Amino acid sequence: MxxxxxxxxxxxxxxxxxxxxxxxxxxxxxxxxxxxxxxxxxxxxxxxxxxxxxxxxxxxxxxxxxxxxxxxxxxxxxxxxxxxxxxxxxxLPPLLGQQEIIEMFHLPSQGTLATTIATGRFPASDWLLSGSMLWMLDTVLMAVPALRESARSLPWDVDEAVVTALRDGTYVGPGSRVFTRGRHARKAV
Structure with missing residues (x-):
């Protein structure tokens, strides 16, 4: 990049x-x-x-x-x-964590993505922050051809609606909200 x-x-x-x-x-x-x-x-x-x-x-x-x-x-x-x-x-550019990636590719489980990352077939994360891997959207999109080539059964088809929402800052799917825990959980909006 x-x-x-x-x-x-x-x-x-x-x-x-x-x-x-x-x-x-x-x-x-x-x-x-x-x-x-x-x-x-x-x-x-x-x-x-x-x-x-x-x-x-x-x-x-x-x-x-x-x-x-x-x-x-x-x-x-x-x-x-x-x-x-x-x-x-x-x-900031559009950023992805594992939840957004799973939604973008409609992967069957988090384990599918974790295995792809662990085997080195997924692009290296752009950040490792507080123990979590993060990617720029473009990093992941540029890796789609390689993901498709290395896949055995997954098509690695990109949901363009999710990509557009991520780019526009309107994404409201999995991972888009912080769920409040503790004594403030009941007061959360």
């Missing part, structure tokens, strides 16, 4: 930027705390991710100033390779 990917952070990377436990990010998101607005994140496979630019300036926007750890930021950038620092979710 000739273009660079944006730097992203998940809960663990966000926490590393401020030298806090990853569970603190969930506390900052809690309706009772309202420190971190959930709408600042993008949701991929039911998990929130943030552009690194937003995450790095977040500490200066809170009532209680939090200093970003520039060494942690440098490590995140080094781990992700060549890229650029996006600030808003609107600046």
């Amino acid at each position: 000739s273009w660079r990917k944006p730097y992203l952070v998940g809960h663990q990377e966000f926490a590393a930027l401020y030298r806090v436990d990853p569970t603190m990010i969930s506390q900052w998101l809690a309706p009772s705390r309202r420190v971190l607005d959930p709408s600042t994140a993008i949701v991929v496979s039911g998990v929130r991710y943030w552009p690194l630019g937003f995450a790095a300036r977040f500490g200066a926007t809170t009532k209680r100033f939090r200093q970003v750890d520039f060494d942690a930021k440098s490590r995140i950038i080094a781990e992700q390779g060549a890229g650029w620092e996006a600030d808003l979710g609107d600046e």
Whole structure:
């Protein structure tokens, strides 16, 4: 791929930027705390991710100033390779996790995708954030011919409606929402 990917952070990377436990990010998101607005994140496979630019300036926007750890930021950038620092979710290309990929190809199960990834037939993920693999939509679409060629029985047909929804930011299928857990679950919209 000739273009660079944006730097992203998940809960663990966000926490590393401020030298806090990853569970603190969930506390900052809690309706009772309202420190971190959930709408600042993008949701991929039911998990929130943030552009690194937003995450790095977040500490200066809170009532209680939090200093970003520039060494942690440098490590995140080094781990992700060549890229650029996006600030808003609107600046990001369409991103996929396993749930969106399963929906896009109408795969029979998560195990089918997991096996394809484990055997090296699926393209390498663009990110590994907080233990989860993420891909840019174009990374996956460019791999379709190779997926079809290596497949024994799956057609690897792309659902163009899902692709269009992902590109337009209107995707509402599996993985498009974070399901609230804990004491706030009943209060969730």
